[in-house]
Amino acid sequence: MTDPALPAYPHAHRLDLVEDLHTHRVADPYRWLEDASDPDTERWSAEQDALYAAYRARFDALGGAFATERLTARLGELLGAGFVSTPAWRGGRRFFSRRAGDQEHAVVVVAEGDDERVLLDPVALDPAGTTTLDAWQPSKEGERLAYQVSTGGTEESVLRVLDVATGEVVDGPIDRARYSPVAWLPGGEAFFYVRRLAPELLPEDERQYHRRVWLHRVGTPADQDVEVFGAGLDHTNYYGVSVSRDGRWLIVSASAGTAPRTDVWIAEIAADAAAPAFVEVAVGLDAETGAWVARDGRLYVHTDQDAPRGRLAVTDPERPGVEHWTTLLAERADAVLEDVAFTDGGDDERVPTLLLASWRRHAVSEVTTHDPATGEATGALELPGLGSISGLVTRPEGGPEVWFSYTDHTSVPAVHRFDERTRRVTLWASAPGEVPDLPDVVTRQVEATSADGTTVRAFVVARADAVDADGRPLAPAPTILYGYGGFQISLDPAYSATTLAWVEAGGVYVVANLRGGGEEGEDWHRAGMRAHKQHVFDDFHAVAELLVADGWTTTDRLACWGGSNGGLLVGAALTQRPDLFAAVVCSAPLLDMVRYQRFGLGVTWTEEYGDADDAEQLGWLLGYSPYHHVVDGTAYPATLFTVFEGDTRVDPLHARKLAAALQAATTGAPVLVRRETGVGHGGRALSRTIGLTVEQLQHVAWQTGLAAPGRRAAEPAPVVVGEEGR
Template sequence: MTATPLPTYPPAHRLDLVEDLHGHAVADPYRWLEDAADARTEAWSSAQDELYAAHRATYRADGALGAEALTGRLGELLGAGFVGTPAWRGERRFFSRRAGDQEHAVVVVAEGDTERVLIDPVALDPAGTTTLDAWQPSKEGHLLAYQVSSGGTEESVLHVLDVATGELVDGPIDRARYSPVAWLPGGEAFYYVRRLPPEQLPDDEHQYHRRVWLHRVGTPAETDVEVFGDGLDHTSYYGVSVSRDGRWLIVSASAGTAPRTDVWIADLSTGGPFVEVAVGIDAETGAWIGRDGRLWVHTNLDAPRGRLAVADPTAPGAEHWTTVLAEDPEAVLEDVAFTDGGADDTTPTLLLASWRRHTVSEVTTHDPASGAVLGAVALPGLGSISGLVTRPDGGADVWFSYTDHTSVPSVHRFDAASGAVTLWASPPGALADLPSVVARQVEVTSPDGTTVRAFVVARADLLDASGAPLAPAPTILYGYGGFQISLDPGYSATTLAWVEAGGVYVVANLRGGGEEGEDWHRDGMRANKQNVFDDFHAVGDWLVAHGWTTPAQLACWGGSNGGLLVGAALTQRPDLFAAVVCSAPLLDMVRYQRFGLGVTWTEEYGDADDPTELGWLLGYSPYHRVVDGTAYPSTLFTVFEGDTRVDPLHARKLAAAVQAARSGAAPILVRRETGVGHGGRSLSRSIALTVEQLQFVAAATGLGA
């Protein structure tokens, strides 16, 4: 029998670099790969491009998993497109929509049956590299502020257009990345968030130092009035909102991604100072002024799964809050909405609350004064909803978006007068014929005894009458586990294409996410980060033990923080997986905070400059856990050269380390893409990336062989 030849990898010089960091001897042999502009790095990257292209050429060209067929099928599965919930301004409604063949979603304004496209990113940039980051109509609906960025940088530039004519009336205003826009009545001015000019900042802090500003439409941004933020943490992100009547300004601030939010309120009618709503409290708090003129507060203070409280805006402090919806022992409070008589009748008649119970959405109705449960809103199935949207001028209607594993997102309307739920808007394209699939939620016990849930999706004909697998199958295990982000049930073309071809797709709901509230999040962050990896491995072991797959057929897949997750799986449990897809990952946890937006994540992971916290990070940092002679699984790193959140250096360094250390013939590859970044991308680029990732995993796990 002829042995499989070992792949030949591009040479990567190993530095004899070992630093003493707080008593730890920390090696960093591939630090030179941090510098993308270095000629050696570019030569290494170009050689990796050639290696990947050669490997990709070996993927099968025929059958359902051939590139042409898979591209076509993903196009069909995405062919319905997308439609968003409406933002009402009088009789005008604004919404996002993407037809099945459109590269990007557009912003539409509708009045009655008449619709007009206001913003089309492809019209702005036919190359398709410009993305629409955010938009916000004025309170009267006659102006629209929107932000776009190019090349994946997420460096949003703000513009304002006249809704009636489509003409630009303001902008461009740069340095508006992650900026909310809060219009004042009349549309003559708005509050927004903008970074300080780079010339006023140290070179390594150009991404930070945001402030809240007041901008008057049509005037130079340089004359904007700084309103808030001076003296707070330089990594702070801000939220701003203005009450419907223009009296109250609410500002929130969080240092980086810390799970704490400070909130202030100011009375604009008197020009009064900012008054604390919740400041210096270890909790997340969101506040707004309702149509009834009261201050409503959604917080996890003393309620890790969330509660709703109310106060008088003139006495907004936490000591004055009255709880209306108490914490549920199992479900996480996601959102609330009120209905009323509309127009001048602002007294709430019904309170709606959306909950996440073990990732599955529920909507309940309540007495708006006492919070007493009155009933439940019938949802289309066991899935996820997003947004509870009402008209700014009130009424009995509430809109929300719904999706599940086999249902594309659609918009539904709840009528509080009748209690009926009706389909409001479907995506504009054709729905694809879907395979008959079964999605079931399973419970897994993590090593410390914690119950972890996961959704298992498989083709119905590959299961027995009890829903168990007839035989082990190639399986993708997907996870994230961080930043309080919940992986809820939802339509996925990637999942359906894989399952249709005979594979199994599993989504693990790990600690660190938001599935079970803030305690669940904190049990997977900072010193507890290893819990996330243990949960993930436990789900993989469960799938093998219960006959769903085998280690030779199991792949793991994750991106960003999920890339860290699968990087840990690669280096901690190489025996469990046949393949790893590691996209836009964090992998060098000793130096992560020096690049991209890393410094804003120290509250999630820990600060490598702190001796104790460095110990946490070294305990799992994938780059520092590579062991020579290990039979690592097939691994595909996907990186995006425009990524300003997570620097591609992480993937370069770990790829070089694993390529040098591995034994066996499993390929360790890097797929590099230019002109895109961490976030939004065009439809065709999304499909192309997914096709290559699925083909890589199919080849490594034997799907379709």
């Protein structure tokens, strides 16, 4: 280690382990770090904790915006407004999630008229704050609520049912319900859901899989549930289930792991709901498809079949096959179809009067209106700004209103309502807390050219006083480049306390829309998966180079940041282009792509990355696997791995192995591991979120020069702007 103020790196012995895998000679010197319970791994991890503690102690000397107490308080203020979700209407009740600024977790609220009460509070279930609410679903009449919780970050959901009027639990617990949708039958006495088979029926390495769709009757033991779908299909399948409002139709969807293909079946629910007769809607297509029966009794299909950016088709549910589909909304060349909703007269007036469609155009949302019979465009909604919306929500009994949530880089998410009668969009529900004073920032969308000539866009957020009248930077500044690039996930404009805290202090924050994501449709996704994964890294490097070339930053003030699949992204960035970055935050990452599918949920991701047990696909993976591309004697960037011991999606072994390899190889800045227990890959308490973010920002600020010991409280780094900009 080049920093004499820090202890030496913990000793990590190197195994002389080289395997012949499909003609490839693959070294794995740190395989022993895969076993968290091995005494050597425990010793190594404890010493890494001590090393990081010594590094973290340096943060106490940071002044200004990055002083621990001040940054913690500021993030609390920026998150203080909390959030409120769109409503789920059920009869005379509406249900929604809400988190006030001082709450560790969101709660579920039920409202009747102007009266509202908290129905479900994770902190009331677990005062320690380690229990997270994974999902909830009210019955069609709003009399009961099914909900799922997990503890310690495991995401191993346990399902229960409570009575809405009394708040009492009336059913459950039902275990093995991870990632389970719930589809209530009318009357609230039974529902379809998804549950894994009992572990004793399965090989040990397959106990996370083998899901089935079951029919459960409230108040009966789960071992009496009736299996209705899934036997004989792919053991990695995830299932979706829904029941039409009138209870006549059951729709089941299936996808093998995270493959970008979805099969869909429909069944008419007879008197014996436990024995539905399924008919194919879309099976065996190389496409993602979602289907539902609307209030008008027709089957609507949202698909990217023959339309990579998405289209909407319609048919009769009694003739659901592809050959009977009629396209209602055709694919657009410039935007991705995200969601649709219909308005009508309400109650018995079921004929749609207006069709609303939400689209994503270069990551920015827009909503258009259409004739519901022909699909002809009739106008567009006036949204609050250039941001993103989520959900187009209507009442199950119909009517002229549609609700959606809106956010952008400086707008706390809020719920808006469209009323067909007035054709106006109005604010319907704001976040419950006080909206903080926000810095004066500007956002630009820039375009970079990737290695193969593809245009890649990115959002650049900077202080208004750090750019000229044309939006160009006045001087290079410490900059964070954030990316993901996978699983068709889009990085759309959104309110971020992390972004605003960084920019307020004088930095620049950049979000790259890389191939592998969903910003430009399924072709964009597939251009960054499997054999084409290197495109994602090339896109990221192209954005980084653009930021330097256009004067936003310099390589000694540029950091990259990513988590999960984004952790793989920055792992590849730091090993492929260590010259481009001064600092790295690599959170809950995938890094050993030769063995990734042997741990956690890795086997479900082979459609995204490739199968290491296949000779050709192993070649793809070895081509970029960060763990296998560490070169001795290289000056790697200052790297902070953040891992979570409760993570059941991405095993912390990935970070351990690459950290050991980098520590042995680097001639550059510190390589460190921050471990956290009691949390996992997903949701966490607010205080834990803030605590993690504080340390990640301090690491980047220290290594890019935005923070230094003793800097005055209100002073940004002098490399950012002159005195006139402070």
